[in-house]
Amino acid sequence: MSHIEELTKPSDVKRVAIVGAGTIGSSWAAHFLGQGMEVQFWDPAPDCDTQVRSFVDNAWPALERLGLCPGASPDKLHYCPDIASALDGAQFVQESAPEVHALKVELYEKFDDALPENAIMATSSSGLLLSELQAGRRGASRYVLGHPFNPPHLIPLVEVLGGKDTARASVDWAIAFYNTHGKKAIRLNKEVPGHLVNRIQVALWREAIDALATGLASVEDIDAAIAYGPGLRWAVMGPHMIFNLAGGQGGMQNFLEHLVPPLERWWDTVGRSPLTDDIKRQLIDGCNKAAAGRSIDELAAQRDQMLLDLMEALNSSRASQAQP
């Protein structure tokens, strides 16, 4: 399957292409410029050059605060009048065209000729299935999903996944590439609607809607409850590491043995989850792996230090925004 072995080392990538430069594509462009790269972009909108430059100029102070890489400059942004010139010499392509199947298929047909033979192509698609989009394409083994969260130049997460025809090496490369260049990439092992995080967001939202429908709380109070409660902790560590700490010195194992059973009474009212022995084992092992040798006390101290830093930042941010 062609040129996987000739891929540029992820840390050596100097030139990327942005195909489709609406809000998401523009934000990707800003991110890669901040990483010191040359960014070639194409979009069919007539005013896209102005739009993207304006987006990048607005985003630049934020990128400066988050830390620019050596050589980073908005002057490395290059508008290209067609796909072929945008992709020319690119070692990586981030495609963020509208979520329309036919439109992406048409685009990918053009990639057959235009995509450099040693480049990885990642699609930002949130709803379309990569396996369907890549089928029959010449570069299919180098097509991955690289799904960002809005706005990509601020939110680190990228969900990475290979379709049926993607080479495993392409997924590995994309994860390494994103992680080397300022993003936090996670690996998805299956192609499911909504990927991972949007499914989780919808599950949370469904319960929130239920609270609204049953008159439990108002929209405003539900939002406040999350933003001033678990949202803070989730921004610091994911839910499993938070539960791991809720288990005290016994960690996740203790949490599952002693804190989950008393919840069964109301767990039933939100639907039982498949907490099998195998899943419990995966949860415990996963938390131990994520702890990477840190004791519960060390983890708790880190959680509290980060919560404090985060609370202080949010308090001062809210206070400054309340000024006239």
Next chain:
Amino acid sequence: MSHIEELTKPSDVKRVAIVGAGTIGSSWAAHFLGQGMEVQFWDPAPDCDTQVRSFVDNAWPALERLGLCPGASPDKLHYCPDIASALDGAQFVQESAPEVHALKVELYEKFDDALPENAIMATSSSGLLLSELQAGRRGASRYVLGHPFNPPHLIPLVEVLGGKDTARASVDWAIAFYNTHGKKAIRLNKEVPGHLVNRIQVALWREAIDALATGLASVEDIDAAIAYGPGLRWAVMGPHMIFNLAGGQGGMQNFLEHLVPPLERWWDTVGRSPLTDDIKRQLIDGCNKAAAGRSIDELAAQRDQMLLDLMEALNSSRASQAQP
């Protein structure tokens, strides 16, 4: 029902009692000390005086960073050898005894004589039903739920609820009291297992477990996905205001009309939610109310500013913790 009309004005409260001073009670004590109050505490554990003082000393630098109120001092912490002396003169009582029904019932029987006639009593209970605990008690109309999130001296959220015998005025008072003294209180209108936020946490967790069970992603990647993705946004605004902004200039209405329908394909796979016309109206109205006159552009600018402040704080926190 007795002495609701004689309650101290929430902003005038100077003396509170902490009954049950394990991890949660100690953290509550630290919080109220930081608010400049006299804190009288009782716990049956023999070494509780030492434990609580040690907790407060450890927490003090954090409270200093978050901002102490005038007169705040760890010297205002007073160990009391029994419930009666802990409650003596208190204008507010936070009860954080272990989650054992019989134990709390026994405690509340003692409150019949010991609770000052103009004091509100709030229980930190996460799993027991207030209506069952307050039944037949003399001060029942002044008993509320005030459920915190761990650790209470850092996490602002308190869920407030009245039981069957609670006076509406007591709930109003408790919400005003918490909000005046450094917490973010939300109002629950129904007594359901798990209150609001733990139900939402479990709904999110159930989907995370499903991802694990189906092999979609690892525990570590699920945690990273939330912490580096939606967790960041949820710490800034709740999910509805985030979706409100995802709807662009059309806000929640546009989100519901144009962005939710394409999700139906995978919404089905996580269970359909009751998005009736009435609920849609409540969601739109709720977002408009929370916006309080701010335009979508203003809200988006605030979101991005807060995200940036938060990202910067977390980056620097993580970097400092990575130092040897």
